[in-house]
Amino acid sequence: MAVLDQPTEAQVWDWLEAVPDPEIPVISVVDLGVIRGVSVTEAGVTVTITPTYSGCPAMAIIALDIETELAKRGVANLTIETRIAPAWTTDWLSDKGRARLESYGIAPPQPAGGPERCPHCQSKDVERVSQFGSTPCKAQWRCRSCLEPFDYFKCI
Structure with a gap:
């Protein structure tokens, strides 16, 4: 170049x-x-x-x-x-960034303070496992439908 x-x-x-x-x-x-x-x-x-x-x-x-x-x-x-x-x-995350997080298996942040759905199977039947995830900006959640754990990017 x-x-x-x-x-x-x-x-x-x-x-x-x-x-x-x-x-x-x-x-x-x-x-x-x-x-x-x-x-x-x-x-x-x-x-x-x-x-x-x-x-x-x-x-x-x-x-x-x-x-x-x-x-x-x-x-x-x-x-x-x-x-x-x-x-x-x-709020500074772009829409493209939010979509990429979800396709990677991380639930993007939501104003309600919890994931809207499982990033793996899209089920809304999810539960918080721990307020602390793989990094300080994420929490650990689990889907009750597909039983897969996933990170949720916390709202800040």
Whole structure:
């Protein structure tokens, strides 16, 4: 791929779509809502990120993955800014991201505070097993119909 002197903001957003969340690789950091802004100036590219929760251990990997992806595209002058306010919310998940979570077997967040249905068989007969799942942002649920356990991405 040719190295660009100055990419557009739209190009950078497109390139960031290729950066997966390290904990849920089927969803990009863009669809997760972690990318809060992109700025392109003569001085370089600035990408603003917001952690999904305070102390999220994946943020260092996300920043490194962003740097690696944009370097592949010829971005030499990159600044990654972490912004914690406003706090990340599951409202920032894209519709595409929500659909990918479900197809991966993770129930997307719902305003009611629990999954709408089992991501495996679509049954609405589900029960919470534990408020704590495989990561702090998920809870463990089980489907009473297909008996499969699944993570539920908590509303934040």
